Amino acid sequence: MTWLAFQLVVLIAITISTSMSNVSGEAFPALNIKKHRLSFEDFELYTPPLSQLAEALSEGLRENYAEVSVKVVDCPDLTASPFNLAAKGLSGYTAHVQVGSLNYLFPMSNYKRVYDLIDIGRNALPNARIFSVYGAGSGPFMVKTQFCEGVYNLKVNEDKSIVNQCRLGYIRLENGYDLKMEKFPANETRMAFLGNMFVSEGKSGKVVQIKAKKRIGGEASFITACRKAVYEAFDWKVVGLGGVFVVKNGTTMQHIGLNFPLKPVKDPNTWKRLFNMPAPLTSVGTFITDDMGLNMQVEHFHSFSNGKWGGHYEYDTNADTIEYEAYFNVAQRAILIDRPN
Numbered sequence: 001m002t003w004l005a006f007q008l009v010v011l012i013a014i015t016i017s018t019s020m021s022n023v024s025g026e027a028f029p030a031l032n033i034k035k036h037r038l039s040f041e042d043f044e045l046y047t048p049p050l051s052q053l054a055e056a057l058s059e060g061l062r063e064n065y066a067e068v069s070v071k072v073v074d075c076p077d078l079t080a081s082p083f084n085l086a087a088k089g090l091s092g093y094t095a096h097v098q099v100g101s102l103n104y105l106f107p108m109s110n111y112k113r114v115y116d117l118i119d120i121g122r123n124a125l126p127n128a129r130i131f132s133v134y135g136a137g138s139g140p141f142m143v144k145t146q147f148c149e150g151v152y153n154l155k156v157n158e159d160k161s162i163v164n165q166c167r168l169g170y171i172r173l174e175n176g177y178d179l180k181m182e183k184f185p186a187n188e189t190r191m192a193f194l195g196n197m198f199v200s201e202g203k204s205g206k207v208v209q210i211k212a213k214k215r216i217g218g219e220a221s222f223i224t225a226c227r228k229a230v231y232e233a234f235d236w237k238v239v240g241l242g243g244v245f246v247v248k249n250g251t252t253m254q255h256i257g258l259n260f261p262l263k264p265v266k267d268p269n270t271w272k273r274l275f276n277m278p279a280p281l282t283s284v285g286t287f288i289t290d291d292m293g294l295n296m297q298v299e300h301f302h303s304f305s306n307g308k309w310g311g312h313y314e315y316d317t318n319a320d321t322i323e324y325e326a327y328f329n330v331a332q333r334a335i336l337i338d339r340p341n
């Protein structure tokens, strides 16, 4: 890039970030998937019986944790503590969804890439009258006039009313990287740039329950350990799973992205702040065994709590004390919305 081009990019970035602090949310309407003809790619995934998934997870996780129990169970009421989800279950029609792309965030943020969780859920499950959207990605930056992480936790009822348990997390720099987690405003359902979601009808039904305690292996990320276990069992068949896990004990590293940069970000890994967070934390999201050559995020979970903690789940920070409990269901389809060319 020439010096002149670089200066131009910086000038545009400053103009946008300055103007952002003066505008209301209406200045950033969500792109409507159908009306704006966003690209919509829909793939059937391999859906092994839950019993086979439980076997695969059990085998893989035993290499990484001292105590492992994996069973197919009736889903507990996930609206209850410690899950605090918007719907009771993870069953009915299901889909693993990616909307947007990391390319809309780096090297420079594209403020037009705003989407609506209700629109995403409705398009992902067109035959569902009721649906829930759980996942991880960017939050509605216009609410805080700065970058924020999004924890998607939403149910849409038949009468179109919503149960909105979504959270946003951000960093206030003036107080020395002070972390803030709060609920979305009641009627706010927008997110931006990139999101990964497990969309289901939220019905009660059978799910895979995983309990894992005390890490003995080298894989410090519970989700990566689960994904590898499923990948190894089903080989080239692409399998997606999503739902919720709770960090019941121990500590985990989680990140929150910094505010929008004023110059292009070369390495996204430098654009975040890590926090070592105590349990309990509830995490929602989805993972898939292969990105199918489509530049998908293969795993993405964001966490929240009743207190100040929450963020993008990365890995445990104390192998001896870590303890997880998860409830996952299998995704029937993988859907990519608004993938850049």
Ligand SMILES: [Zn+2]
Pocket (backbone or CB within 6 Å): 136, 137, 300, 301, 302, 312
């Ligand atoms: Zn994230």
